[in-house]
Amino acid sequence: MGRKCSVVGCHSTVGLHYFPQDLDFRRQWLRVIGLGESCELPPYAGVCKKHFARDSFASLMEFELGFAKKLLLKSEAVPTLGLPQLRKKLPWSSRITFASSL
Numbered sequence: 001m002g003r004k005c006s007v008v009g010c011h012s013t014v015g016l017h018y019f020p021q022d023l024d025f026r027r028q029w030l031r032v033i034g035l036g037e038s039c040e041l042p043p044y045a046g047v048c049k050k051h052f053a054r055d056s057f058a059s060l061m062e063f064e065l066g067f068a069k070k071l072l073l074k075s076e077a078v079p080t081l082g083l084p085q086l087r088k089k090l091p092w093s094s095r096i097t098f099a100s101s102l
């Protein structure tokens with residue numbers, strides 16, 4: 001079976017990055033991608049590069065210029081993009097709604 005991105009709702013099979021080995025850090029990833037901290041993942045599970053901001057990569061410049069064969073994630077990188085909608089406060093939109101209702 002091919003590998004697939006573990007982010008809920010994403011079915012990408014390319015540009016996958018493995019989950020971190022560190023357990024706490026791994027839980028953090030699981031939480032942000034919508035799986036829940038206690039989710040058991042297969043060892044080959046990964047998150048595709050679409051979910052990482054450009055500054056999450058240690059070798060982006062080299063990769064884009066063709067000097068590096070692989071995109072390397074920084075050790076502290078956490079997925080932040082294209083994630084399932086988690087319930088969190090959005091001070092932005094609430095302020096806009098408030099202003100337009102005046």
Ligand SMILES: [Zn+2]
Binds near residue numbers: 011
């Ligand atoms: Zn993905």
